[in-house]
Amino acid sequence: xxxxxxxxxxxxxxxxxxxxxxxxxxxxxxxxxxxxxxxxxxxxxxxxxxxxxxxxxxxxxxxxxxxxxxxxxxxxxxxxxxxxxxxxxxxxxxxxxxxxxxxxxxxxxxxxxxxxxxxxxxxxxxxxxxxxxxxxxxxxxxxxxxxxxxxxxxxxxxxxxxxxxxxxxxxxxxxxxxxxxxxxxxxxxxxxxxxxxxxxxxxxxxxxxxxxxxxxxxxxxxxxxxxxxxxxxxxxxxxxxxxxxxxxxxxxxxxxxxxxxxxxxxxxxxxx
Amino acid sequence: xxxxxxxxxxxxxxxxxxxxxxxxxxxxxxxxxxxxxxxxxxxxxxxxxxxxxxxxxxxxxxxxxxxxxxxxxxxxxxxxxxxxxxxxxxxxxxxxxxxxxxxxxxxxxxxxxxxxxxxxxxxxxxxxxxxxxxxxxxxxxxxxxxxxxxxxxxxxxxxxxxxxxxxxxxxxxxxxxxxxxxxxxxxxxxxxxxxxxxxxxxxxxxxxxxxxxxxxxxxxxxxxxxxxxxxxxxxxxxxxxxxxxxxxxxxxxxxxxxxxxxxxxxxxxxxxxxxxxxxxxxxxxxxxxxxxxxx
Numbered sequence: 266x267x268x269x270x271x272x273x274x275x276x277x278x279x280x281x282x283x284x285x286x287x288x289x290x291x292x293x294x295x296x297x298x299x300x301x302x303x304x305x306x307x308x309x310x311x312x313x314x315x316x317x318x319x320x321x322x323x324x325x326x327x328x329x330x331x332x333x334x335x336x337x338x339x340x341x342x343x344x345x346x347x348x349x350x351x352x353x354x355x356x357x358x359x360x361x362x363x364x365x366x367x368x369x370x371x372x373x374x375x376x377x378x379x380x381x382x383x384x385x386x387x388x389x390x391x392x393x394x395x396x397x398x399x400x401x402x403x404x405x406x407x408x409x410x411x412x413x414x415x416x417x418x419x420x421x422x423x424x425x426x427x428x429x430x431x432x433x434x435x436x437x438x439x440x441x442x443x444x445x446x447x448x449x450x451x452x453x454x455x456x457x458x459x460x461x462x463x464x465x466x467x468x469x470x471x472x473x474x475x476x477x478x479x480x481x482x483x484x485x486x487x488x489x490x491x492x493x494x495x496x497x498x499x500x501x502x503x504x505x506x507x508x509x510x511x512x513x514x515x516x517x518x519x520x521x522x523x524x525x526x527x528x529x530x531x532x533x534x535x536x537x
Numbered sequence: 538x539x540x541x542x543x544x545x546x547x548x549x550x551x552x553x554x555x556x557x558x559x560x561x562x563x564x565x566x567x568x569x570x571x572x573x574x575x576x577x578x579x580x581x582x583x584x585x586x587x588x589x590x591x592x593x594x595x596x597x598x599x600x601x602x603x604x605x606x607x608x609x610x611x612x613x614x615x616x617x618x619x620x621x622x623x624x625x626x627x628x629x630x631x632x633x634x635x636x637x638x639x640x641x642x643x644x645x646x647x648x649x650x651x652x653x654x655x656x657x658x659x660x661x662x663x664x665x666x667x668x669x670x671x672x673x674x675x676x677x678x679x680x681x682x683x684x685x686x687x688x689x690x691x692x693x694x695x696x697x698x699x700x701x702x703x704x705x706x707x708x709x710x711x712x713x714x715x716x717x718x719x720x721x722x723x724x725x726x727x728x729x730x731x732x733x734x735x736x737x738x739x740x741x742x743x744x745x746x747x748x749x750x751x752x753x754x755x756x757x758x759x760x761x762x763x764x765x766x767x768x769x770x771x772x773x774x775x776x777x778x779x780x781x782x783x784x785x786x787x788x789x790x791x792x793x794x795x796x797x798x799x800x801x802x803x804x805x806x807x808x809x810x811x812x813x814x815x816x817x818x819x820x821x822x823x824x825x826x827x828x829x830x831x832x
Contacts, residue, residue, distance in 0.1 A: 295810075303636060306629035310690035310771075323684035331680065344580075351579035358572050394800035396763035398774060399793065402781040406596065408588045413581035417589075485673045486764045493580070503679055503768075511679065519671045 330508035331515075338510045339517045342498045346521070349494035352415050352487070353480035359416075360423025361473045367424060368431035374443065375435055375457045389432075393425040397483055401490040415492025419483070423476050430472045431465065438464045470536045474529035481525050485518070600790025616788045620776065620795040626690055627772035628803060630765075631758035634694040638701025639751045645702060646709025646747075647735065653713060662706075669703030678765050693770030697758045708750045712743040749811045756804050763796075 306312075369375045370385040400418035408414050442460035451459070488496015489503075495514060502510040576583075606613045648654050649662040677699045682692030721738040729737070766774015773796060780789050 302632065306632045309629050310626060310633060310694060312633050312691055312694060316686045316691070320685045324681065327680060327684045347578050348580050351575035351577075352581075354571060354575035355579055355581075358568070358575075390801055390804075391797055394797045394804070395793065396760040396774075396796075398764045398767055399777060399796065402767075402777060404589075406781060406784065407592050408585040409582070411582055411585075412579045413583065413585055416579065416581055417586075482673065485675050489675065490767060511676075515672065515676050518673075519668070522671050 327508055331512040333509055334513035334516055335507075335509040336513055338513045342495065342514070345495045345498045346517075348412055349481070349484045349488075349496070352412050352419065352492075352494050353477055353484065356416050356419030356423055356480055357473065357477040360420045361427045361469075361476060363420070364424045364427025365431060365469065367428035368435060369457050369461075371428055371432040372435035374438060375453070375461055377453055389425060389428050392421060393429065397422045398486055398490050401487055401492045405491040410491040410493075410497075412493030415484075415487040415494060418487065418492055419480055422483075423480070426479070427472060427476055430475075431469055434465045434468045435461060467536055471533050474533055478522070478525055478529055481522055596786050599786035600793070603787025603790045604794060606787075613787075613791070616791045617795070620773070620788075620792040621799075623771075623773045623776040623792075624795050624799045627762040627766065627774070628759055628799065630690040630694045630762045630770070630772050631697060631755055634697025634762070635701055635751060635755040635758050637694065637698030638705055638754070641698065642702045642705035642709055645706035646713060647739075649706060649710035650713035652716075652718075653735070653739065663710075666703050666706045666710075669699065670707065671703075672700075674700035674761055675764065675768065678768065678770060682768075682770060688769040688771070690771040693762055693765040693772065696765060696770070697761060700761070701754050701758065705747075705750055705754060709743065709747050712746045712750075713739055716742040745814045745817070749815050752807045752811050756807050759800060759803060 367385060367389060370381060371389055373382060376382045376385070397418060400421050401414060404414040404417040408417065438461055442464065443456055446456035446460040484494050485496040485499055488494045488498065489500040491497065495518065499511060499514050502508075502514070603613065603616070608614055608617050645662060645666060648658050649666060651659055654662070674696050678692060678696035681695055681699070682688065686692035686695065716739060720742065721734060724734045724738040762770070762772050763774040763777065766772040766776070767778040769775065773792070776792060777789075780792060
């Protein structure tokens with residue numbers, strides 16, 4: 266029956282619709298695993314949205330306080346703002362410079378030593394796996410509460426990001442200049458500086474700006490754990506339940522982040 | 538005497554003059570001034586930096602002592618299981634939060650894509666997404682956690698979820714704007730309804746990329762959950778906060794190692810899936826770089 270219909274001229278003009286491909290077992294297995302994991306995770310942390318409806322009134326009181334920010338508070342903590350920006354500048358400068366060295370060590374293109382390459386890779390993935398808050402806590406324990414702990418924590422954090430992003434850029438550079446440098450007998454440092462560095466410079470500068478933005482954003486986290494700056498003020502006001510001050514700082518931080526985003530976008534357009 | 542000189546001048550072109558370095562020098566001077574100013578204005582007590590070398594060595598020894606004790610003896614076995622339990626709690630919190638944010642970001646992404654929604658809707662949605670992106674998760678946690686959900690991982694998960702809407706919505710919208718218009722035209726030509734077009738022509742095209750975004754966000758949220766823990770959202774962050782305030786260096790060492798191992802493990806599983814999805818979809822790997830730069 267089907268054979269005749271496909272061979273007839275009528276069947277040739279309207280071909281049979283192809284069969285829908287069967288879903289791959291890998292996909293089904295993955296989805297089932299994800300669903301089980303979701304169910305298990307939700308059960309383990311006793312996830313429920315019920316509180317949202319029963320306790321909403323409690324939240325509303327806080328939100329109302331948030332809606333009446335104490336604007337004058339922003340200017341009263343002027344020093345903390347300067348401190349936050351200074352912390353970010355120092356940490357970005359030191360972090361991206363050290364990160365650049367690590368990036369050259371973490372790419373096969375520029376690092377000709379196999380074991381050093383692998384050691385750097387392992388070291389960097391360990392550095393990146395710890396959350397920023399852990400570094401702040403460590404440095405607060407070592408050098409005491411204050412901006413220095415924040416700067417040191419951010420430097421370590423920045424090295425991890427800068428090295429990873431830059432190393433990936435180095436992996437993708439054009440081989441021509443490197444071959445030329447090798448043919449001229451360049452040293453490891455020389456070929457990195459003159460054959461690779463000019464190629465990655467625009468991307469690298471853009472990462473530097475990105476890291477600076479990131480540092481401003483994470484100033485809240487840094488401060489709450491004792492790393493100085495506006496986050497520390499926020500933590501104190503939060504602990505005192507002065508939500509109108511918290512709200513004012515949040516809004517101001519929003520504006521600062523936005524301004525710095527704009528500034529860095531402007532600079533990025535000029536360098537890239 | 539003159540003939541060889543002219544011959545050599547003909548064969549070697551004169552070296553071009555070096556471009557001016559004034560601008561470069563000025564930029565360097567400016568950066569140095571900025572850096573110096575920041576060093577002074579940051580109010581950091583730079584003399585304390587010696588603490589790293591004096592205390593740091595002692596604490597490192599204490600941490601190593603905790604690590605090299607028999608992990609099956611008391612109280613070290615307890616330290617290992619506690620750190621592991623809390624770390625898993627953080628992973629669960631990050632997973633549930635990411636999923637919540639992912640589900641909510643789908644409609645936001647469609648509303649913020651210029652080739653799907655009207656210009657007014659797009660503008661309004663983008664403003665909302667940008668506002669969410671600018672507010673740190675910590676603030677969501679403060680608003681949501683204390684009053685509504687109380688201290689615990691649920692509040693943390695919801696704060697992470699709300700925070701994820703901003704970036705995931707933006708990335709989804711950008712992915713939707715970058716699709717191939719061919720399938721959309723084909724679906725329209727065959728008389729598909731509005732929902733069918735969105736589901737089969739738009740969503741199918743961006744799905745691999747969007748799932749890669751979700752997984753990447755999950756990796757980020759594991760780290761972010763530690764931050765929320767310090768202010769009381771449970772998980773590994775709460776444990777870290779307690780341990781550091783009591784200066785229990787032996788237990789801190791064990792906890793940090795657990796964090797490193799679990800994070801690297803989860804990252805490599807999730808990264809493997811991401812690579813598989815993106816390479817299977819035939820898209821360029823550059824999406825990967827885009828995600829890392831945006832999230």
